[in-house]
Amino acid sequence: MTALLIIIVAALLGITIWQISKIFKLSQPIESDDSQIATNKDNENQGKLFLVFIVFFYGLMLYSFWSLSKFYAPAASDHAEDYDQLFFISVALIMFVQVITQFMLHWFAFKYRGQKGRKAIFYADNDKLEFIWTIIPVITLSALIIYGLFSWSEIMNVEETDETLVVEIYAYQFAWRARYSGEDRTLGEANVRFIEGINQLGVSETDPYAKDDIITTVLHLPVDRPVLFKFRSQDVLHSAYFPFFRSQMNVVPGMTTQFGFTPTTTSKEIRNSDYMVDKVRNINEIRENNDNLGPDEKSYEFEYYLLCNKICGVSHYNMQMKIVVETEEEYQKWISEQQTFGELTAQN
Amino acid sequence: MSVAAQPLANDHAHEEGHHEPTFIEKYIFSTDHKMIAKQYLISGLIMGFIGIAMSMLMRLQLAWPNETFWIYEVLLGRFGEDGVMDPSIYLALSTIHGTIMIFYVLTAGLSGTFSNLLIPLQIGARDMASGFMNMLSFWLFFISCVVIVSSFFVEAGPASAGWTVYPPLSALPQAIGGSGLGMTLWLVAITIFVASSLLGSLNYIVTVLNLRTQGMTMTRLPLTIWAFFVTAIIGVVSFPVLLAAGLLLLMDRSFGTSFFLSDIYIQGEVLSYQGGSPVLYEHLFWFLGHPEVYIVLLPALGITSEIIATNSRKPIFGYRAMIASILAIAFLSTVVWGHHMFVSGMNPFLGSVFTFTTLLIAIPSAVKAFNYITTLWKGNLQLNPGMLFSIGLVSTFITGGLTGIILGDSTLDINVHDTYFVIAHFHLVMGISALYGLFAGIYHWFPKMFGRMMNKNLGYVHFWITAVGAYGIFFPMHFIGMAGLPRRYYKFTEFPYFDDLANTNILISVFAFITAGAQLFFVYNFISSIFYGKRAEQNPWKSNTLEWTTPVKHIHGNWPGEIPQVHRWSYDYSKLNKEETDYVIAGQDFVPQNVPLQEHEEEMDD
Ligand code: HEM
Ligand SMILES: [Cu+2]
Ligand SMILES: [Cu+2]
Numbered sequence: 044m045t046a047l048l049i050i051i052v053a054a055l056l057g058i059t060i061w062q063i064s065k066i067f068k069l070s071q072p073i074e075s076d077d078s079q080i081a082t083n084k085d086n087e088n089q090g091k092l093f094l095v096f097i098v099f100f101y102g103l104m105l106y107s108f109w110s111l112s113k114f115y116a117p118a119a120s121d122h123a124e125d126y127d128q129l130f131f132i133s134v135a136l137i138m139f140v141q142v143i144t145q146f147m148l149h150w151f152a153f154k155y156r157g158q159k160g161r162k163a164i165f166y167a168d169n170d171k172l173e174f175i176w177t178i179i180p181v182i183t184l185s186a187l188i189i190y191g192l193f194s195w196s197e198i199m200n201v202e203e204t205d206e207t208l209v210v211e212i213y214a215y216q217f218a219w220r221a222r223y224s225g226e227d228r229t230l231g232e233a234n235v236r237f238i239e240g241i242n243q244l245g246v247s248e249t250d251p252y253a254k255d256d257i258i259t260t261v262l263h264l265p266v267d268r269p270v271l272f273k274f275r276s277q278d279v280l281h282s283a284y285f286p287f288f289r290s291q292m293n294v295v296p297g298m299t300t301q302f303g304f305t306p307t308t309t310s311k312e313i314r315n316s317d318y319m320v321d322k323v324r325n326i327n328e329i330r331e332n333n334d335n336l337g338p339d340e341k342s343y344e345f346e347y348y349l350l351c352n353k354i355c356g357v358s359h360y361n362m363q364m365k366i367v368v369e370t371e372e373e374y375q376k377w378i379s380e381q382q383t384f385g386e387l388t389a390q391n
Numbered sequence: 392m393s394v395a396a397q398p399l400a401n402d403h404a405h406e407e408g409h410h411e412p413t414f415i416e417k418y419i420f421s422t423d424h425k426m427i428a429k430q431y432l433i434s435g436l437i438m439g440f441i442g443i444a445m446s447m448l449m450r451l452q453l454a455w456p457n458e459t460f461w462i463y464e465v466l467l468g469r470f471g472e473d474g475v476m477d478p479s480i481y482l483a484l485s486t487i488h489g490t491i492m493i494f495y496v497l498t499a500g501l502s503g504t505f506s507n508l509l510i511p512l513q514i515g516a517r518d519m520a521s522g523f524m525n526m527l528s529f530w531l532f533f534i535s536c537v538v539i540v541s542s543f544f545v546e547a548g549p550a551s552a553g554w555t556v557y558p559p560l561s562a563l564p565q566a567i568g569g570s571g572l573g574m575t576l577w578l579v580a581i582t583i584f585v586a587s588s589l590l591g592s593l594n595y596i597v598t599v600l601n602l603r604t605q606g607m608t609m610t611r612l613p614l615t616i617w618a619f620f621v622t623a624i625i626g627v628v629s630f631p632v633l634l635a636a637g638l639l640l641l642m643d644r645s646f647g648t649s650f651f652l653s654d655i656y657i658q659g660e661v662l663s664y665q666g667g668s669p670v671l672y673e674h675l676f677w678f679l680g681h682p683e684v685y686i687v688l689l690p691a692l693g694i695t696s697e698i699i700a701t702n703s704r705k706p707i708f709g710y711r712a713m714i715a716s717i718l719a720i721a722f723l724s725t726v727v728w729g730h731h732m733f734v735s736g737m738n739p740f741l742g743s744v745f746t747f748t749t750l751l752i753a754i755p756s757a758v759k760a761f762n763y764i765t766t767l768w769k770g771n772l773q774l775n776p777g778m779l780f781s782i783g784l785v786s787t788f789i790t791g792g793l794t795g796i797i798l799g800d801s802t803l804d805i806n807v808h809d810t811y812f813v814i815a816h817f818h819l820v821m822g823i824s825a826l827y828g829l830f831a832g833i834y835h836w837f838p839k840m841f842g843r844m845m846n847k848n849l850g851y852v853h854f855w856i857t858a859v860g861a862y863g864i865f866f867p868m869h870f871i872g873m874a875g876l877p878r879r880y881y882k883f884t885e886f887p888y889f890d891d892l893a894n895t896n897i898l899i900s901v902f903a904f905i906t907a908g909a910q911l912f913f914v915y916n917f918i919s920s921i922f923y924g925k926r927a928e929q930n931p932w933k934s935n936t937l938e939w940t941t942p943v944k945h946i947h948g949n950w951p952g953e954i955p956q957v958h959r960w961s962y963d964y965s966k967l968n969k970e971e972t973d974y975v976i977a978g979q980d981f982v983p984q985n986v987p988l989q990e991h992e993e994e995m996d997d
Contacts, residue, residue, distance in 0.1 A: 080844075080932070103862055112870060130803055144764065165965050198802065199742070274736075277655070297653025357479045360885060363886065
């Protein structure tokens, strides 16, 4: 595949150079004009090259949509559907404008290429036209803005109900921790000044609410239950990016930020979806042929993940946490097996 | 200032009473705006060479992350031992690449060169309002260049917190090596840079306001001048805020204040900072950062307006609408900074406000794009290299601008923020577009700067390979961004999920190498044309603006005799006489600004 891509690029380059050498030949000896100002011949050739170029450009756009848009991550949260719809509408709109305006631009560059004797028209202004292309963007953009703002306020204003699971996501160079609030459904107080020994998250040992908090390295979420994340950082800015859930929030030292979503697809379900089965098969083929990988690294199974998306230091590129979305029963079983903060500190 | 300079403006024998300038006065500490423009250009190009070279190293690393390349060891020394790039130097490369390209190449290199060259020449002035301040501005810029480049030789490496240098990462040497001396040098360099930029901008503003020749009303100014003028105003408004942010950061770093820092535990100890907020820094930074995009872009748009009109042999379509758009963009650009902060943790309501203002700014931008396209319509396009780059700019400006609609929408930004989608967007709309503007300007005004022509065929080769390459790099890049690929990652192989993107990354890198290679055509053309290019005629592009009424050989004071007076706007291309039998001046499809109105001719007044 790589080889193929390189060959295509090399071929394109070859064509370009060949075309160019033709221009060299065509433009130089015949007119032996060395004014270095575009001649009739130059205008002719360059105008045509604009046509060639627009073909290349449309080809590149087609190729990209055809074979790269499959990388768009599948959606697995309640608001992801809404997000994707807005995204596709916007993409369709901008590609519509893109295709038309690029065509006009390049077509005009070709069509009106300079020719001896051609007279340009003196056309300086037209209020009606100006009005039209002011008002059309105004209307379409207003529609997009309004649509966007509805989604935005829906996504950002999470209400906490009885059902909501509150989880703290704690970031530090270069890993994540999750803290669940436990039976009392209230997160105990925490501050970096309480960090000591195994109390790595700086949870207050005197706050009674903290006793039943549960700290884990993998994030487990029950499906279809709203989660409200509270983000806290111990050192620098990080960003908690959950691509499959169309969610992201910066993690800021000195303050708590929040974001909420409801996962709608369990890890098992997504792993068995056609899309993911294909994708993982393909990835495993690639890994099979990758000589840099040890034998135990060859096989990959899909898991949701959370990654850091704000530059945070040398290992920024490897700051991730596994996410498991599972049924309510599985989740309850898992959480009941975890050690509480009280138990953790009591060990010492 | 104007009082002092005006009499001089009408002074015939001005250049006589001077002594011969020495080499140092002429080439080094020159106060002549034309020489200062060349100094800016050449420093800017050298910085550009460095910046692009850095991006090549990054692309090499991203395409083949787990392979070794001796070039790393050669160029990066300790940070490339045994041909393995150190993760910290990747971040440093990206930081310094961004800083150099934005500030040094496209702010100073582009607007420094062309504002200096064109403002006096196109408005009909003997020089800038203050030649001395102008010289000072260049030398501060030069010192700043030296400081930022020298930061690469610091033990712990140069600044590595991204070009936005967000604290706490940029404030704490414990968090990343580059935040030690490297970051201090970065702050020093940028402080000097801001001083340089302010001196330059104030000079441009005063010059445009006070030194226009007789008849040169604001509504007869070429759009280049409007663009430089408004750019200078935006610079004066927003750069001081960056300076403030930088100074506060410096104080947090050096004097233990807590403007941006709070509750930090790092390397086993709690730091004493309390009560500051990194979000405050983000606000301050982007209050400059967003206008900066337009500081970079507007001069490029001004340059292309002029070049497209001249080479289309047509007036620019909608001159007044173009001015109105420039003003609207300038105003709106100061109220959209929050679109960089939708997920920063600021109040979501603010997000709504910034979405609104951001999509508003799309409107004047759209008007400009449509006006360019209409200017081409029914023209007689002279496809000189400068014109090709100008058309290229319109193309990349549209492509990059459209994806801005996605990023400016707070909802959609959630999932593409800080991914390669953003990298693709801003490289096209700002990086490549402004770079095209820079090239267009160089090809077009090279005869004015150096008295010689650049080779057009090399120019064509340069343009077409660059045009193919730039889209080849940045169009597919949107898609790996939509896949959720984060920016500022040293490699992606820690996530097996991204394995199937590797081929696309290789494709992008191959295009990047080709594009960078094509710049060598330009370098060769530029250097050889300075010495051996064909000698230029006075007005090679048959243009209307005043700079082409000056002699090819540079003289101090620009015009040997009196300064020409202006009688019309600069866009009377292909204008017909009253009977519509021929052009206004028979047989000549352009009417320079200094030509009085002909009998029965009406001035184009919108
Ligand atoms: C051939 C042309 C160019 C290539 C191949 C290129 C490549 C890159 C790469 C690989 C990155 C790092 C991405 C990451 O890891 O996050 C980057 C970042 C960046 N580039 Fe370029 N670039 C080019 C031209 C430009 C130009 C003309 C500008 C001018 C505006 C520019 C401005 C930036 C900025 C501001 C960043 C962000 C740095 C940061 O994340 O702190 N680049 N570029
Ligand atoms: Cu991080
Ligand atoms: Cu912005």
